[in-house]
Amino acid sequence: MEFKKNQTIYKQIADFIYENIMTLKWPVDQKISSVRELAGLLQVNPNTVMRTYSMLQDQGIIYNKRGIGYFVSAGAPDNIETMKRNHFVNVELPEVFKKMNLLKIDIEEVNTIYHNQSK
Amino acid sequence: MEFKKNQTIYKQIADFIYENIMTLKWPVDQKISSVRELAGLLQVNPNTVMRTYSMLQDQGIIYNKRGIGYFVSAGAPDNIETMKRNHFVNVELPEVFKKMNLLKIDIEEVNTIYHNQSK
Amino acid sequence: MEFKKNQTIYKQIADFIYENIMTLKWPVDQKISSVRELAGLLQVNPNTVMRTYSMLQDQGIIYNKRGIGYFVSAGAPDNIETMKRNHFVNVELPEVFKKMNLLKIDIEEVNTIYHNQSK
Amino acid sequence: MEFKKNQTIYKQIADFIYENIMTLKWPVDQKISSVRELAGLLQVNPNTVMRTYSMLQDQGIIYNKRGIGYFVSAGAPDNIETMKRNHFVNVELPEVFKKMNLLKIDIEEVNTIYHNQSK
DNA sequence: GTGGTCTAGACCACC
DNA sequence: GTGGTCTAGACCACA
Numbered sequence: 001m002e003f004k005k006n007q008t009i010y011k012q013i014a015d016f017i018y019e020n021i022m023t024l025k026w027p028v029d030q031k032i033s034s035v036r037e038l039a040g041l042l043q044v045n046p047n048t049v050m051r052t053y054s055m056l057q058d059q060g061i062i063y064n065k066r067g068i069g070y071f072v073s074a075g076a077p078d079n080i081e082t083m084k085r086n087h088f089v090n091v092e093l094p095e096v097f098k099k100m101n102l103l104k105i106d107i108e109e110v111n112t113i114y115h116n117q118s119k
Numbered sequence: 120m121e122f123k124k125n126q127t128i129y130k131q132i133a134d135f136i137y138e139n140i141m142t143l144k145w146p147v148d149q150k151i152s153s154v155r156e157l158a159g160l161l162q163v164n165p166n167t168v169m170r171t172y173s174m175l176q177d178q179g180i181i182y183n184k185r186g187i188g189y190f191v192s193a194g195a196p197d198n199i200e201t202m203k204r205n206h207f208v209n210v211e212l213p214e215v216f217k218k219m220n221l222l223k224i225d226i227e228e229v230n231t232i233y234h235n236q237s238k
Numbered sequence: 239m240e241f242k243k244n245q246t247i248y249k250q251i252a253d254f255i256y257e258n259i260m261t262l263k264w265p266v267d268q269k270i271s272s273v274r275e276l277a278g279l280l281q282v283n284p285n286t287v288m289r290t291y292s293m294l295q296d297q298g299i300i301y302n303k304r305g306i307g308y309f310v311s312a313g314a315p316d317n318i319e320t321m322k323r324n325h326f327v328n329v330e331l332p333e334v335f336k337k338m339n340l341l342k343i344d345i346e347e348v349n350t351i352y353h354n355q356s357k
Numbered sequence: 358m359e360f361k362k363n364q365t366i367y368k369q370i371a372d373f374i375y376e377n378i379m380t381l382k383w384p385v386d387q388k389i390s391s392v393r394e395l396a397g398l399l400q401v402n403p404n405t406v407m408r409t410y411s412m413l414q415d416q417g418i419i420y421n422k423r424g425i426g427y428f429v430s431a432g433a434p435d436n437i438e439t440m441k442r443n444h445f446v447n448v449e450l451p452e453v454f455k456k457m458n459l460l461k462i463d464i465e466e467v468n469t470i471y472h473n474q475s476k
Numbered sequence: 477g478t479g480g481t482c483t484a485g486a487c488c489a490c491c
Numbered sequence: 492g493t494g495g496t497c498t499a500g501a502c503c504a505c506a
Binding site: 127128129163164165166167170184185186187 | 495496497498499504505506
Binding site: 291302304305 | 492493494495496
């Protein structure tokens with residue numbers, strides 16, 4: 001896996017996990033990779049993975065059974081989706097709109113780009 | 120002037136200058152505030168302003184006359200606008216579209232939000 | 239390491255690094271000294287080394303892995319050599335020739351001095 | 358007159374005067390332009406010209422009659438030439454040779470460039 | 477007055 | 492441990 005340099009690695013790992021959970025590749029209550037396992041797979045320092053897991057645990061996305069490992073929480077797939085959706089609609093989109101204003105880019109232009117790109 | 124904590128100060132100062140140049144408050148070939156002056160005005164260390172000015176000089180936005188000060192480069196207003204425009208269209212928009220895909224948000228929904236918000 | 243006072247320290251550090259890379263003492267993809275390490279070694283403030291590293295990163299000579307350190311870029315040895323060669327041939331030599339013209343010094347004389355000196 | 362940005366202005370003014378004296382446009386014992394006059398001509402701060410004149414006076418190239426102005430010293434044309442010649446041969450050329458060594462550029466190559474350029 | 481460089485020391489996020 | 496940013500204050504050459 002390759003990481004973008006403009007974002008922290010542990011957050012990109014979180015995105016990787018989010019996607020696995022949302023797409024149900026990692027179903028609810030299933031044990032996920034151990035810290036060392038995932039660190040080895042992603043060629044990353046175990047501390048970094050640990051940091052991701054801690055964050056996800058704080059968010060209630062995964063839970064921990066001591067001595068056994070981390071598991072996907074009930075409701076995680078839906079929670080992730082609404083969390084991301086809210087963030088996108090309430091935080092990211094307004095920023096985009098604000099920038100469009102500054103650059104005098106019309107919403108029509110964005111529509112055009114969107115449709116052209118998907119061809 | 121107040122600074123957001125999630126972005127570096129010297130880049131926020133750059134944005135401040137970008138806007139002054141784009142809106143022609145600071146016309147081409149006009150001397151801009153000296154390092155110390157702007158530092159005093161923004162309540163910031165002169166080194167921080169110096170860092171901004173160096174970056175802008177590398178970008179060709181401003182130029183320097185030794186012992187006199189910094190001046191707005193010819194073509195700077197247009198260059199800033201195209202630079203920002205390109206970044207928005209080629210970098211930011213694709214990321215937005217990608218996220219829309221993941222969250223299964225249609226372009227129509229974005230249009231709706233856009234028009235609602237502007238009311 | 240001692241520094242000449244007629245040139246800035248951070249550029250002299252860059253020259254030091256250029257040489258280590260060109261002579262392959264520091265091979266491609268090898269981690270180079272950390273900012274603090276080199277600062278201690280050269281008896282210089284870490285900020286000064288940081289400045290050098292930033293410049294070299296802009297030039298593509300070194301790259302950064304977050305939280306780990308700086309590494310020599312692929313192709314860096316060749317790039318440094320061609321960069322220096324170009325500067326010498328296109329900038330420095332013409333100035334020398336121009337001065338020879340003013341002082342009415344023949345190229346033959348330069349040849350003589352060159353061969354005498356090397357004895 | 359235009360100034361290169363990689364060298365100080367007052368030294369470039371000195372070069373301008375050196376040339377006028379060496380080519381005998383400004384003969385020995387002739388009064389040269391006043392500080393203000395030259396400053397106006399070159400579009401430069403009078404302090405900068407003053408600095409040049411001070412340096413030239415220290416070098417014995419020009420002398421001052423109080424209340425009247427600056428004059429070209431006897432022997433100035435020859436002195437400038439030998440001064441420049443010595444500096445070129447003893448300081449600049451060795452540096453060039455040293456750089457040629459580092460970049461493994463042969464004296465033959467320099468000869469070739471020299472002859473090609475003059476065509 | 478102007479920019480430019482450097483030091484000393486601090487704090488932060490990240491690996 | 493790593494880089495990165497910022498402050499405070501100093502010194503210098505130059506215009």
